[in-house]
Amino acid sequence: MNQLQHAFNLFDGYNQKDPRWIIWKNEVYPQEYAHALMLNEWVLSLQPASGQELLLASRCQHIGRWEIPRDSYPDGREAYLKWRKDLAQHHATIAGDLMREARYGENQINRVTEIILKKRIKQDYEVQIMENALCLIFLEHQYEELRLKYLDEPEKMVNILYRSLLKMDKHGHAIAKLLPYTNDGLSLVIKAIERVEHS
Numbered sequence: 001m002n003q004l005q006h007a008f009n010l011f012d013g014y015n016q017k018d019p020r021w022i023i024w025k026n027e028v029y030p031q032e033y034a035h036a037l038m039l040n041e042w043v044l045s046l047q048p049a050s051g052q053e054l055l056l057a058s059r060c061q062h063i064g065r066w067e068i069p070r071d072s073y074p075d076g077r078e079a080y081l082k083w084r085k086d087l088a089q090h091h092a093t094i095a096g097d098l099m100r101e102a103r104y105g106e107n108q109i110n111r112v113t114e115i116i117l118k119k120r121i122k123q124d125y126e127v128q129i130m131e132n133a134l135c136l137i138f139l140e141h142q143y144e145e146l147r148l149k150y151l152d153e154p155e156k157m158v159n160i161l162y163r164s165l166l167k168m169d170k171h172g173h174a175i176a177k178l179l180p181y182t183n184d185g186l187s188l189v190i191k192a193i194e195r196v197e198h199s
Helices: 003-015 031-046 052-060 077-101 106-116 125-141 143-149 154-165 170-176 183-197
Strands: 021-024 027-030
Touching: 003 031, 003 052, 003 077, 021 031, 027 031, 031 052, 031 125, 031 170, 052 077, 052 106, 052 125, 077 106, 106 125, 125 143, 125 154, 125 170, 143 154, 143 183, 154 170, 154 183, 170 183
Parallel strands: none
Antiparallel strands: 021 027
């Protein structure tokens, strides 16, 4: 077994402990394990020549996410942002420990941490690929369900899409337009992308 696969196995084994389950490709998966596989697939699709650190980050970006649930923090925007920051650090800590177990050095661990924490987004090419991939997973697997909740508030849904699509680059937007949507779903995505382009 090579070093990369060893790390993948460690990451996957950790995420397979997620007590939440989802159906993906007609099979039942622990939720975070499925999301890690999805993210790895999208990163490779966006950049087939991805370096080892980006591939590692794609497989552990949200590792152990269920261990710090949102409802363990108060309501409100400030508490939400603190939760997101603490969660990202939690992912980075777990990933670093498992990479050490797979005998990776500190330089590679530090690079994977930079990607997980999305440092220098819009400036760091690999961080941007990761952000594009994360947004594409949202659009592919979660957007339609959310859109139906805001069926009577399409402008609110456009605002939600805008905040996600703002993090993507033009390449990500081009791929986003190609995903399978309902006609109404595609219309809102295009409106949000146009708002980003004119902001």
